[in-house]
Amino acid sequence: MAMAYLAWRLARRSCPSSLQVTSFPVVQLHMNRTAMRASQKDFENSMNQVKLLKKDPGNEVKLKLYALYKQATEGPCNMPKPGVFDLINKAKWDAWNALGSLPKEAARQNYVDLVSSLSPSLESSSQVEPGTDRKSTGFETLVVTSEDGITKIMFNRPKKKNAINTEMYHEIMRALKAASKDDSIITVLTGNGDYYSSGNDLTNFTDIPPGGVEEKAKNNAVLLREFVGCFIDFPKPLIAVVNGPAVGISVTLLGLFDAVYASDRMVFFSLLPLQATFHTPFSHLGQSPEGCSSYTFPKIMSPAKATEMLIFGKKLTAGEACAQGLVTEVFPDSTFQKEVWTRLKAFAKLPPNALRISKEVIRKREREKLHAVNAEECNVLQGRWLSDECTNAVVNFLSRKSKL
Numbered sequence: 001m002a003m004a005y006l007a008w009r010l011a012r013r014s015c016p017s018s019l020q021v022t023s024f025p026v027v028q029l030h031m032n033r034t035a036m037r038a039s040q041k042d043f044e045n046s047m048n049q050v051k052l053l054k055k056d057p058g059n060e061v062k063l064k065l066y067a068l069y070k071q072a073t074e075g076p077c078n079m080p081k082p083g084v085f086d087l088i089n090k091a092k093w094d095a096w097n098a099l100g101s102l103p104k105e106a107a108r109q110n111y112v113d114l115v116s117s118l119s120p121s122l123e124s125s126s127q128v129e130p131g132t133d134r135k136s137t138g139f140e141t142l143v144v145t146s147e148d149g150i151t152k153i154m155f156n157r158p159k160k161k162n163a164i165n166t167e168m169y170h171e172i173m174r175a176l177k178a179a180s181k182d183d184s185i186i187t188v189l190t191g192n193g194d195y196y197s198s199g200n201d202l203t204n205f206t207d208i209p210p211g212g213v214e215e216k217a218k219n220n221a222v223l224l225r226e227f228v229g230c231f232i233d234f235p236k237p238l239i240a241v242v243n244g245p246a247v248g249i250s251v252t253l254l255g256l257f258d259a260v261y262a263s264d265r266m267v268f269f270s271l272l273p274l275q276a277t278f279h280t281p282f283s284h285l286g287q288s289p290e291g292c293s294s295y296t297f298p299k300i301m302s303p304a305k306a307t308e309m310l311i312f313g314k315k316l317t318a319g320e321a322c323a324q325g326l327v328t329e330v331f332p333d334s335t336f337q338k339e340v341w342t343r344l345k346a347f348a349k350l351p352p353n354a355l356r357i358s359k360e361v362i363r364k365r366e367r368e369k370l371h372a373v374n375a376e377e378c379n380v381l382q383g384r385w386l387s388d389e390c391t392n393a394v395v396n397f398l399s400r401k402s403k404l
């Protein structure tokens with residue numbers, strides 16, 4: 001801890017950013033569509049934002065920031081390699097050196113993207129989202145706020161990539177039920193931190209009750225059916241503000257939202273920079289589709305494209321998800337929050353009864369079908385959860401043998 005802190009202090013003194021050990025594949029960065037966009041001014045703004053960080057973002061991020069800063073300002077690593085016992089400088093050198101011949105402009109863009117992905121922990125004044133007016137207490141896994149006619153339900157387990165544990169399933173249902181009755185006009189779901197949500201918390205599979213795994217699977221099928229049912233029946237416009245990658249059930253549910261706005265944010269996955277993605281790896285997990293996606297996705301994006309996602313686990317970028325109709329619009333990450341919340345505030349000024357009635361007209365003829373699909377999907381999943389394929393996938397993740 002002490003060393004980490006020292007490294008952080010040193011890094012902040014020696015440059016406006018910080019440090020990291022990394023090995024970005026240079027090719028990926030070169031090919032990044034947005035890689036050449038950040039101006040010197042964006043870069044300087046990001047450097048200033050780093051100074052406003054409210055909490056320590058962790059050594060991995062700090063080393064990334066340090067390396068990208070050095071690469072963006074000085075080019076490839078030109079320092080002699082520190083000795084093995086000079087731990088801090090060695091870590092910094094490794095991080096910088098790992099960037100190889102990455103062009104300065106690409107490093108600058110990646111620095112800006114990384115700082116922007118830290119935005120929830122920044123004291124930024126540019127955010128215009130609601131949150132300060134009325135904050136509901138009594139939630140452990142969510143932050144629920146209401147302002148300007150918008151109730152915002154924010155997944156709040158950023159350290160676990162907003163994985164949905166049993167408590168969160170219950171709290172989301174409770175928050176949706178409250179939002180359906182409060183005086184807000186529209187309801188928004190979003191995530192805190194760099195992920196929108198990594199889907200079902202795989203530790204949900206671990207605490208087996210006295211009744212055994214069959215009972216657990218049965219109870220969870222009931223829970224899941226009720227959970228998805230809340231989305232099917234939600235009476236007001238429901239909008240997803242997808243701030244980062246989305247996995248599993250957090251993706252499938254999007255087919256039940258009225259609008260989905262996504263950021264084109266780059267995130268780091270195992271130290272590789274990736275665009276935010278929409279991923280439903282059900283077969284990899286020995287599971288099957290839920291959230292009514294077996295019905296909504298083929299309708300939204302064509303049966304063949306839905307098959308690629310739901311059966312073969314193809315990951316879509318935000319841009320691709322938009323082209324397929326799952327996402328309504330993609331925004332540059334630098335302006336995402338501002339543009340989306342400005343738009344949502346305007347929506348929330350529309351006549352509330354007209355909004356509800358119009359939503360009902362659209363949903364009415366599908367509701368019965370959606371509930372039937374939901375019931376069937378939960379039934380099938382109940383069996384899948386008891387399969388060896390599913391058990392092995394979960395054990396592999398929990399023993400850190402596999403990641404998506």
Ligand SMILES: CCCCCCCCCCC/C=C/C(=O)SCCNC(=O)CCNC(=O)[C@H](O)C(C)(C)COP(=O)(O)OP(=O)(O)OC[C@H]1O[C@@H](n2cnc3c(N)ncnc32)[C@H](O)[C@@H]1OP(=O)(O)O
Nearest residue numbers: 160161163198199200201202204217220248249385403404
């Ligand atoms: C007996 C029957 C019981 C059934 C109960 C079921 C209830 C309803 C089920 C509804 C059906 C839903 C299906 C789905 O949603 S399928 C999708 C499930 N999600 C995943 O498979 C994602 C797994 N996570 C990952 O692959 C990676 O974590 C990820 C790519 C998301 C991020 O990688 P990265 O390297 O950037 O970060 P870390 O892996 O280090 O993650 C940070 C910490 O967060 C924890 N984490 C992340 N995601 C999950 C998750 N889904 N479940 C549990 N924990 C998660 C991760 O372990 C790290 O924690 P630690 O810091 O403590 O190690």
